[in-house]
Amino acid sequence: MSDGHDKGQAPATRLVKGGRRPEWTGAVVNPPVWRASTHLYASEAERKAALGKDRDGQFYYGRRGAPTQWALAEALTEIEPGAHGTMLYPSGVAAIAGALFAVLRPGDELLVSDNSYEPTRDMARGLLARMGITHRFFDPLDLDTYREMFHEQTKAVWLESPGSLTMEVCDVPALAAIARDNVAVTLIDNTWPTPIGFTALEHGCDIAVMSLSKHVGGHSDLMMGSASAGEHWYRRLRQTSHQLGQVVSPDDAALALRGLRTMGIRLERSTQSALQIAKWLKSRPEVAQVLCPMLPGDSGHKLWRRDFTGGCGLFSIVIRGEDRAASARLVDNLELFGIGYSWGGYESLALPFDPSGIRDTMRWPPQGVDDGLRSGVRLSIGLEDPDDLIADLEQGLTAMGSP
Numbered sequence: 436m437s438d439g440h441d442k443g444q445a446p447a448t449r450l451v452k453g454g455r456r457p458e459w460t461g462a463v464v465n466p467p468v469w470r471a472s473t474h475l476y477a478s479e480a481e482r483k484a485a486l487g488k489d490r491d492g493q494f495y496y497g498r499r500g501a502p503t504q505w506a507l508a509e510a511l512t513e514i515e516p517g518a519h520g521t522m523l524y525p526s527g528v529a530a531i532a533g534a535l536f537a538v539l540r541p542g543d544e545l546l547v548s549d550n551s552y553e554p555t556r557d558m559a560r561g562l563l564a565r566m567g568i569t570h571r572f573f574d575p576l577d578l579d580t581y582r583e584m585f586h587e588q589t590k591a592v593w594l595e596s597p598g599s600l601t602m603e604v605c606d607v608p609a610l611a612a613i614a615r616d617n618v619a620v621t622l623i624d625n626t627w628p629t630p631i632g633f634t635a636l637e638h639g640c641d642i643a644v645m646s647l648s649k650h651v652g653g654h655s656d657l658m659m660g661s662a663s664a665g666e667h668w669y670r671r672l673r674q675t676s677h678q679l680g681q682v683v684s685p686d687d688a689a690l691a692l693r694g695l696r697t698m699g700i701r702l703e704r705s706t707q708s709a710l711q712i713a714k715w716l717k718s719r720p721e722v723a724q725v726l727c728p729m730l731p732g733d734s735g736h737k738l739w740r741r742d743f744t745g746g747c748g749l750f751s752i753v754i755r756g757e758d759r760a761a762s763a764r765l766v767d768n769l770e771l772f773g774i775g776y777s778w779g780g781y782e783s784l785a786l787p788f789d790p791s792g793i794r795d796t797m798r799w800p801p802q803g804v805d806d807g808l809r810s811g812v813r814l815s816i817g818l819e820d821p822d823d824l825i826a827d828l829e830q831g832l833t834a835m836g837s838p
């Protein structure tokens with residue numbers, strides 16, 4: 436469904452134009468919410484003629500969506516250079532499962548980046564293992580060890596950059612090239628940058644997965660996921676998704692489409708605010724380290740500058756001192772930051788974390804931080820005034836107490 440794909444236009448323009456076909460929108464700006472199970476045919480001959488055809492963007496039955504979902508999928512395809520199509524899923528985790536099932540079969544091995552989102556790790560250890568698909572975790576910053584891990588059964592690699600919670604940027608083009616040399620497929624969780632910040636397929640990945648619950652929705656009011664790919668893998672994604680019976684509601688698709696239209700400026704604003712706040716936090720005595728690739732001096736900053744065209748409002752800090760309760764005191768004392776999961780909404784959030792139990796090969800705390808320090812806090816910077824957020828963090832850190 437890549438009709439209307441105009442590579443000559445800038446991402447900001449594609450975010451606005453994507454998926455707005457006149458036959459889907461009619462005389463209004465946005466495609467209406469088409470609530471539908473049954474799609475009616477004009478005649479039995481027409482129904483028969485539609486059987487077995489490649490049906491993207493054509494009426495068939497509700498499980499294959501209707502113009503509201505098609506418009507969202509097409510808009511996501513149009514902002515992902517190299518994509519032939521996009522499948523939608525009821526959550527980001529469902530998209531991860533859908534993409535892995537499209538690629539893997541019993542007997543295959545999956546290599547999983549050690550800083551992947553925790554439910555992705557759980558999926559490898561649980562569901563995939565039960566289906567006879569093995570996995571090993573690898574340190575995406577250690578290319579030499581990674582290169583040696585491939586064997587005949589290694590069929591796919593799962594990447595995430597920056598990594599969940601700890602925010603390491605990895606050399607995606609190099610990791611994907613090594614996978615390709617070993618005839619393995621590269622999948623990436625591209626939720627943090629979105630294609631506006633990192634064009635995953637152009638950088639060597641075969642399938643780019645996103646949780647649309649984050650930046651695309653942008654308003655903390657919907658759950659959805661997507662997977663985009665070139666023609667070969669798109670067809671496999673679609674076939675697998677149809678066999679699993681995956682479909683998203685047209686109401687949520689309309690919300691996601693509405694979010695997508697303003698995603699570019701929301702990302703720009705939250706990136707600026709996050710950078711200002713990260714710089715301020717770096718100067719605070721209570722903060723041992725700021726984990727934010729947008730920040731000059733961060734271990735991932737060089738790769739981020741080389742490969743990315745944007746950032747977002749999500750980064751982490753490591754609290755100084757061995758007091759494990761400190762991060763709880765900090766977030767309990769914040770007034771403008773909610774405590775909760777998810778991120779990428781218009782409102783700021785703070786989440787204490789300690790990844791030491793969910794890493795197999797990577798070190799926590801990160802390089803340059805004392806071993807005793809474990810307490811992390813992940814911040815999702817929203818659209819509030821950054822000076823107000825800094826004032827809130829200042830009083831929160833003061834109330835938390837010095838190390």
Ligand SMILES: *Cc1c(COP(=O)(O)O)cnc(C)c1O
Pocket residue numbers: 526527528529552595599624626627645646647648649658659660777
């Ligand atoms: C939240 C998240 C997901 C899962 O998305 P849901 O829509 O919550 O299922 C996947 N990957 C990353 C990096 C996430 O942060």
